Amino acid sequence: MGNADSDVVFQSYGRCCNNEHFFVDFYDRFMGSSEEIRALFANTDMAAQRHLLRNGIMQLVLHARGMPDTKLRALGCSHSRSGYNIRPKWYGLWLDALLATLQQYDPYFEDATAQAWRRALEPGIELIRGAY
Numbered sequence: 421m422g423n424a425d426s427d428v429v430f431q432s433y434g435r436c437c438n439n440e441h442f443f444v445d446f447y448d449r450f451m452g453s454s455e456e457i458r459a460l461f462a463n464t465d466m467a468a469q470r471h472l473l474r475n476g477i478m479q480l481v482l483h484a485r486g487m488p489d490t491k492l493r494a495l496g497c498s499h500s501r502s503g504y505n506i507r508p509k510w511y512g513l514w515l516d517a518l519l520a521t522l523q524q525y526d527p528y529f530e531d532a533t534a535q536a537w538r539r540a541l542e543p544g545i546e547l548i549r550g551a552y
Contacts, residue, residue, distance in 0.1 A: 447473075
């Protein structure tokens with residue numbers, strides 16, 4: 421990810437993540453994308469889950485900026501078939517829900533912003549997905 425992308429992503433995330441409704445709306449959208457996904461969260465402490473999401477997105481962004489992949493590998497392990505069993509096909513739904521929620525909360529969001537987010541997150545998502 422280039423410096424311009426990094427700036428766009430950090431600014432966009434900053435405009436969104438300070439509003440707790442951002443994370444609530446993300447999960448409403450994500451869980452609404454599939455009955456299977458909704459079932460995964462049936463007995464989940466959603467306040468704690470939103471905190472994990474906040475950190476997970478930041479880890480993806482930091483990885484895109486060159487940070488070691490240690491935490492993403494641990495996420496991949498915990499989300500693998502022997503962990504939470506997060507199926508590889510669900511990551512596309514996750515990213516789509518994230519981008520739609522970013523668009524909802526970031527008043528400066530445009531196509532270029534979405535492209536910057538995809539470039540930033542897709543390598544880390546692939547690392548996590550690859551651990552399945």
